[in-house]
Amino acid sequence: MDRISNLDWQAIQENLHEKGYALLKNILEASECEALVGQYDNPLSYRKTISMERYRFGLGEYKYFNYPLPAIIQELREEFYPKLAPVANKWMEVLNIPLRYPEHFEEFQLICKSQNQTKPTILILKYGQGGHNTLHQDLYGEVYFPIQMVIFLNEPGQDYDGGEFVLTQQTPRAQSKAIVLNPRKGDILLFTTNFRPVKGSKGYYRANMKHGVSEVHRGSRYTLGIIFHDALS
Numbered sequence: 001m002d003r004i005s006n007l008d009w010q011a012i013q014e015n016l017h018e019k020g021y022a023l024l025k026n027i028l029e030a031s032e033c034e035a036l037v038g039q040y041d042n043p044l045s046y047r048k049t050i051s052m053e054r055y056r057f058g059l060g061e062y063k064y065f066n067y068p069l070p071a072i073i074q075e076l077r078e079e080f081y082p083k084l085a086p087v088a089n090k091w092m093e094v095l096n097i098p099l100r101y102p103e104h105f106e107e108f109q110l111i112c113k114s115q116n117q118t119k120p121t122i123l124i125l126k127y128g129q130g131g132h133n134t135l136h137q138d139l140y141g142e143v144y145f146p147i148q149m150v151i152f153l154n155e156p157g158q159d160y161d162g163g164e165f166v167l168t169q170q171t172p173r174a175q176s177k178a179i180v181l182n183p184r185k186g187d188i189l190l191f192t193t194n195f196r197p198v199k200g201s202k203g204y205y206r207a208n209m210k211h212g213v214s215e216v217h218r219g220s221r222y223t224l225g226i227i228f229h230d231a232l233s
């Protein structure tokens, strides 16, 4: 996909390393977003539907895709992974964590498989009025990739109000810092899954990160989450 390989990856990698997230504007066409939303009610595409209220995850619904994934999602997952693995490796290196991620997605997927993590974690989420997603981390077993992405499938201020994307960063022995983002339809947000290194006076320390969605005040908000590790169940 030229639209991915032509991005300024050096700047994106620096942003991720410095802030724990990077917003990529206008990556999907409106028609691609609409096609994904249009499939929301097609039961053949999904393996599991979760009512967020039932699990006290917030208010809204999400569905996990089945393998094989829709072509565009499979391509995005394979194309983003090798750009992100060097950042993930740098994080592990500066935090002295003896974990290294392979260069290609297929090799990483084999590591998941070796730990029985074989179920797809790609999900599409729908929030109506009052909908929200409580602060969380998307871990599905021992094996994890520390960066994930979310694709914004409709337009804030038009299709919905509220529903900001929230990231919190927890510094040891301090209160959490909140980062609030309002991406537009077609944008992709890359962000930290569980922790990232932050540079302090005595080298890097580990800051835990969580993400969630503030309350939707009007309309419907759809997003598509791409997580790189597979799930146990």
Ligand SMILES: O=C(O)CCC(=O)C(=O)O
Pocket (backbone or CB within 6 Å): 125, 133, 138, 149, 150, 165, 211, 212, 213, 223, 224, 225, 226
């Ligand atoms: O709806 C959102 O913006 C966040 C979805 C989410 O939690 C995820 O993709 O992991």
Ligand SMILES: [Fe+2]
Pocket (backbone or CB within 6 Å): 136, 137, 138, 211, 225
């Ligand atoms: Fe999430």
